[in-house]
Amino acid sequence: MTKAGRILLIALTLLCCAILPAHAGVADAPGENLEISLITYGPGDIYWERFGHDAIELRDTASGEEMNFNYGVFNFDEKNFFFNFARGQMHYLIDAETTTDEENFYAQAGRSVTKQKLAFTPQQAAALRDFLFWNLRPENATYNYDYYVDNCTTRVRDAFDRALGGAIKARLTQLPGGMTYRQQTVRLMSAQPWLMLILDLGLGPYADQPLNAWQESFLPEELQKSIRNITVADGHGGTQPLVQNESLLYPNHLSTPPATPPDLRIPLGMAGLIIAALIVGAWRYARLAYALLGSLFLLLAGLVGLVMLMLWTLTTHHSAWANANLLLFNPLAFLLLRSLWHVRRNIATSRFANSVLALQLIALLIALLMHLLPGVVQQNQPWILLALPCWLALAWSLRKTPPTP
Known part of the structure; x- marks a missing residue:
């Protein structure tokens, strides 16, 4: 090789080393x-942000490139998006973007950003990276979202656990959780009281099952806390904490959720007594107001019951199935509307209406016994305290009307 050729080869080699x-x-x-x-x-402040969010960050220490992978993307433009949402068939996606862009978005919204550097061996880190890029492929990116068992946090948790050979699940399934699905939902949604009440009313016994720490890590803050207690192999025959260090990158500037869920028994029990007193008072002194107030209660009870029945029978929202609140609020209420207006004119309640009323009172009794008997899971005391006085006041007023000659 000539001198010029050797110089050219060296130059090309140096150029490749600089480019790679x-x-x-x-x-x-x-x-x-x-x-x-x-x-x-x-x-965050918006209702769909109340549960928090998380992501997996991969950083190449040689090039400095950082990427965040998160499983919380959905597309409003998807065909039949809202219909699928109502049926409980929500399609979510994994996405990846540069760390700076994503973290700046949350920081500008006033939400805290915390980083936990984790102890992965080189083989585990490469396996996690390969799995995430495989998951990014269009044919693998979509999954069927579930609020409690398959969401953007459980997917992050499961990806870590997969790469670590099951170390996270093995540890967290042995630890008890602090709250149930219902308690966590009510706690986090308490900043939006009406939405909190709707969700609590619509949740069935599934939401009251005891949880272990693995199940409760469906929430980002619970996963963040839980992994602090995990140790993993260090690759040299010993063990080390999974969390190597933890740092708060951006502080929180928004109101924080309470540490415990609010007790709904007193406010809903008081509301039930007030409504019952108004029904009885209106029956005595203002029959038109009585008919209007009673009709409003029956319409709401019937509509709520209809929605709960549809959630149970027509959707895959399994957290709403077998809801005992159907004994308190159900479509039977619609059948009593006409009787309220008869009472206004001192017309006796029909035999059919009396039968419907008797069925509803039996349903109330069953709901009460179900709650008092041991082994019943669903915690719906607040709604029993609301419904019981209202139904008793309506039953008294409908039966108290003197019969026609």
Whole structure:
């Protein structure tokens, strides 16, 4: 090779060495260059942000490239999106973007951003990276979202657990959870009282089952707390904490959810007594107001019952199935509307209406006994305290009307 040729070869070699690092990054970095972190975003102000969010950060220590992978993307433009949402068949996606862009978005919204650097061996880090990029493929990116068992946080948790050989699940299934699905939902939604009440009313016994720490880590803040207690193999025959260090990147500037769920028994029990007193008072002194107030209650009871029945029979929202609140509020209420207006004119309640009323009172009694008997899971005391005085006041007023000659 001539001198000029050798110089050209050296120049090309140097050029390749200069170019290759510029193109290296997370996608093709060796495992020993990958740094794995859990990024947790605090709850936001909008109702769909109240549960918080999280992501997996992969960082190539050689090139400095950082990417965040999250499972919380959905598309309003998807065909039949709202119909599928109502049926409980919500399609979510995994997405990836640069860490800076995503974290700036949450910081500007006033939400906290916490980073936990995790202890992964090079082989585990590479396996996690390969799985996430495989998951990004269009044919693998979509999944059927479930609020409690398959959401953007459980997907992050499961990806970590997969790469760590089941170490997270093995530990967390042995630890008890602090709250039930219902308690966590009510706690986090308490900033929107009407939505909180609707969700609590619509949740069935599934939401009251005791949870372990693995199940309760469906929430970002619970996963963030739980992994602090996990140790993993260090690759040299010993163990080490999974969380190597934790740092608050951006502080929270929004109101924080309460540490415990509000007790709904007193406010709903008081509301039931007030409504019952108004029904009885209106029956005595203002029959038109009585008919209007009673009709409003019966319409709401019937509509709520109809929705709960549809959730149970026509959707895959299994957290709403077998809801004992159907004994308190159900479509039978519609059948009593006419009787209220008869009472206004001192017309006796028909035999049919009396039979419907008797069925509803029996349903109330069953609901009360179900709650008092041991072994019943659903915690619906607040709604029993609301419904019981209202139905008793309506039953008294309908039966108290003197019969026609």
